[in-house]
Amino acid sequence: MRVVVLGAGVIGVTAAYYLRRAGHEVVVVDRQPGAALETSFANAGEISPGYASPWAAPGIPAKAIRWLLMHHAPLILRPRPDMAMLTWLAAMLRNCTAQRYALNKSRMVGLAEFSRDELVALRRDLGIAYDERSQGTLQLFRTEKQMAGSAKDMDVLRDYGVPFELLDRDGCVRAEPGLAAARDRFVGGLRLPNDETGDCHLFTTRLAERLAADGVEFRYSTAIRALELSGGAIAGVSTDAGTIRGDTYLVALGSHSPQLVRPLGLRLPVYPVKGYSLTVPIADPALAPVSTLLDESYKIAITRLGDRIRVGGMAEISGYDNSLPRRREATLLHSLNDLFPGAARPGPTGFWSGLRPMTPDGPPIIGRAGPANLFLSTGHGTLGWTMACGSAAVVSALISGQRPPIATDGLGLDRYSR
Numbered sequence: 001m002r003v004v005v006l007g008a009g010v011i012g013v014t015a016a017y018y019l020r021r022a023g024h025e026v027v028v029v030d031r032q033p034g035a036a037l038e039t040s041f042a043n044a045g046e047i048s049p050g051y052a053s054p055w056a057a058p059g060i061p062a063k064a065i066r067w068l069l070m071h072h073a074p075l076i077l078r079p080r081p082d083m084a085m086l087t088w089l090a091a092m093l094r095n096c097t098a099q100r101y102a103l104n105k106s107r108m109v110g111l112a113e114f115s116r117d118e119l120v121a122l123r124r125d126l127g128i129a130y131d132e133r134s135q136g137t138l139q140l141f142r143t144e145k146q147m148a149g150s151a152k153d154m155d156v157l158r159d160y161g162v163p164f165e166l167l168d169r170d171g172c173v174r175a176e177p178g179l180a181a182a183r184d185r186f187v188g189g190l191r192l193p194n195d196e197t198g199d200c201h202l203f204t205t206r207l208a209e210r211l212a213a214d215g216v217e218f219r220y221s222t223a224i225r226a227l228e229l230s231g232g233a234i235a236g237v238s239t240d241a242g243t244i245r246g247d248t249y250l251v252a253l254g255s256h257s258p259q260l261v262r263p264l265g266l267r268l269p270v271y272p273v274k275g276y277s278l279t280v281p282i283a284d285p286a287l288a289p290v291s292t293l294l295d296e297s298y299k300i301a302i303t304r305l306g307d308r309i310r311v312g313g314m315a316e317i318s319g320y321d322n323s324l325p326r327r328r329e330a331t332l333l334h335s336l337n338d339l340f341p342g343a344a345r346p347g348p349t350g351f352w353s354g355l356r357p358m359t360p361d362g363p364p365i366i367g368r369a370g371p372a373n374l375f376l377s378t379g380h381g382t383l384g385w386t387m388a389c390g391s392a393a394v395v396s397a398l399i400s401g402q403r404p405p406i407a408t409d410g411l412g413l414d415r416y417s418r
């Protein structure tokens with residue numbers, strides 16, 4: 001079968017890998033001149049099934065008001081007369097009940113745990129290096145209140161069989177020796193030893209190179225305009241470089257997926273939630289993080305990627321906007337310099353923004369939708385890097401007409417029409 005994958009982010013390229021492995025002819029189309037140049041370019045680098053949780057959770061509406069008012073705000077809302085934004089926000093609020101949260105979380109954790117195992121297997125099979133580390137993540141609590149609040153998270157981790165360690169101040173410094181100079185800034189932390197880290201862009205570009213050598217065709221610098229429908233099936237993809245045809249089509253356009261399928265009558269509740277990151281060279285490795293540290297107060301992740309530090313976070317609901325206000329950079333730098341003073345070399349920061357493709361309930365949308373030869377893998381939100389390989393294995397099995405490797409209940413678009 002000839003499968004046309006729309007989008008060369010981490011979701012599209014990993015899907016191409018599994019599809020190729022299943023014996024299909026694969027074409028990947030993207031408007032950028034290479035792979036992973038939009039949201040998959042400079043994310044926070046965490047492979048973190050342990051933190052796979054929907055944003056829509058009980059208590060979030062009250063917390064959101066507090067976050068919006070903070071000086072270094074983790075949440076920014078710019079209301080606009082945009083029906084997609086308002087509908088998405090309303091749907092998210094509806095998902096903030098204990099019952100919905102438990103259901104959505106179970107769907108996300110199952111996929112994320114499976115995905116981490118698939119990534120480990122892929123790395124073993126292909127030997128791809130991407131500044132990866134398997135040294136866990138540490139959620140750092142600056143206050144006793146945050147520390148006490150982690151009891152609920154630990155109950156959830158126990159329920160899902162995710163190993164964890166609750167650490168006091170000394171334990172945190174043992175796990176992350178670079179924190180020694182900032183001992184007075186925190187009281188403890190929660191460590192998830194099975195989490196991993198790595199550079200998503202490096203991984204995706206190296207995987208794409210391997211796939212190209214294995215016969216996958218990459219059509220870069222090609223803007224997708226529309227899906228062509230004929231006789232109830234997709235007959236081709238219209239692009240600025242002509243029509244591309246295949247037997248089956250997979251939409252993996254991240255935050256831009258809804259616009260492409262809308263003319264087919266498909267409404268994807270995926271909305272862009274902007275995040276920011278910066279990437280700085282390490283000045284002194286002894287002062288730098290060894291893995292990922294999550295600064296709970298600001299919801300910022302600080303990750304070691306080889307000889308660089310990536311600092312990422314914030315959630316800004318402001319539509320399709322990639323502008324780079326300097327005060328967001330200041331928030332990222334504040335968290336980094338407060339916890340790891342002297343770790344980074346002063347100079348250019350590689351300040352960046354990306355649009356997380358978020359669903360209002362949390363899990364991504366994976367599966368067939370509309371015409372029989374159209375499939376979706378999008379809406380991975382805060383966890384697209386974590387969930388990429390698992391999502392790819394699932395969608396490749398569905399396209400190949402095989403039984404998916406994990407349960408797919410609640411991952412399809414049909415969950416919104418129930």
Ligand SMILES: Cc1cc2nc3c(=O)[nH]c(=O)nc-3n(C[C@H](O)[C@H](O)[C@H](O)COP(=O)(O)OP(=O)(O)OC[C@H]3O[C@@H](n4cnc5c(N)ncnc54)[C@H](O)[C@@H]3O)c2cc1C
Pocket residue numbers: 006007008009010011012029030031032035036037038039040041042043044045046047048222223224225252253254255256274275276277301312313353354355356357378379380381382383384385386387
């Ligand atoms: C600040 C930040 C930190 C994050 N941290 C983490 C983390 O630590 N761990 C984690 O798991 N996830 C993290 N994420 C989330 C993760 O980066 C995303 O979920 C993931 O990158 C989404 O991948 P994607 O392939 O769906 O989208 P994208 O990477 O955006 O890929 C979509 C592709 O479609 C192409 N495209 C779109 N429209 C068109 C068109 N019309 N024609 C042709 N091509 C088109 C784009 O060029 C792009 O290459 C973070 C995100 C941000 C913003």
